[in-house]
Amino acid sequence: MSDTVAPGTIDPGTIDAGARLRAFVLSMPAARLLGFDFLDVAPGHVVLDLPFRPELGEHQGLFQGGILGALVDFAGASANATLLGPSEALMTLDYTVKLLRPARAAGLRAIGRVIDGGGRIGVASAELFLRDADGRVDDTGPVVTGLVSTRRVDLRPRS
Numbered sequence: 001m002s003d004t005v006a007p008g009t010i011d012p013g014t015i016d017a018g019a020r021l022r023a024f025v026l027s028m029p030a031a032r033l034l035g036f037d038f039l040d041v042a043p044g045h046v047v048l049d050l051p052f053r054p055e056l057g058e059h060q061g062l063f064q065g066g067i068l069g070a071l072v073d074f075a076g077a078s079a080n081a082t083l084l085g086p087s088e089a090l091m092t093l094d095y096t097v098k099l100l101r102p103a104r105a106a107g108l109r110a111i112g113r114v115i116d117g118g119g120r121i122g123v124a125s126a127e128l129f130l131r132d133a134d135g136r137v138d139d140t141g142p143v144v145t146g147l148v149s150t151r152r153v154d155l156r157p158r159s
Contacts, residue, residue: 018041018082021041021046021078021081024081026038030070034050034071035050035051035056036050036071037049038078044079044083044114044117045079045082045111045113045114046075046078046079046110046111046112047111047112048071048075048078048110048111049109049135050071051106051107052106052107060104062102062103063103063104068103069097071128071144072110073092073095073126074110074112075124075126075148076095076112076124076146076147076148076150077090079112079114080112080114080148082114083114083117083122084152087155090122090150090153091153093121093151094148095148096146096147097144097145100141100142100145102143103143105130105132105138106132106133107130107131107133108128108143109129109130109137112124112125112126113125121150121151122149122150122151122152123147123148123150124148124150125146125148126147126148127144127146129141129142130143
């Protein structure tokens with residue numbers, strides 16, 4: 001996948017919407033820095049996976065809270081982005097993160113779901129779950145929950 005994807009450089013006729021979303025999001029320097037990947041993309045729904053690396057942690061080997069917040073933002077905004085047209089993008093307006101318990105694991109699974117995707121403002125939920133080195137998700141519930149609000153932006157040139 002190219003590291004130089006920019007808005008308007010992907011021909012919508014050559015790849016599906018899920019591949020366009022992956023390419024666009026993963027071209028962002030912050031996304032590459034975090035190192036997550038998309039496991040699933042469907043209208044109104046995404047699943048991301050983030051392996052633990054020491055540079056994403058704090059002193060006790062837990063995922064650091066700011067990293068958790070960034071993953072919530074990417075999961076929720078990406079879920080909202082699944083409902084965009086080819087000439088639209090979005091920007092995060094705000095997000096709220098609730099840290100429910102410590103996040104010590106081989107990785108995190110993030111699930112983003114659209115709550116309200118209609119209109120100019122979209123709202124999505126995001127939940128982060130612990131996962132082990134084999135990819136099995138802890139079934140005791142999320143370690144983090146969040147809400148993400150985004151605003152649609154039209155990329156077409158104004159005349």
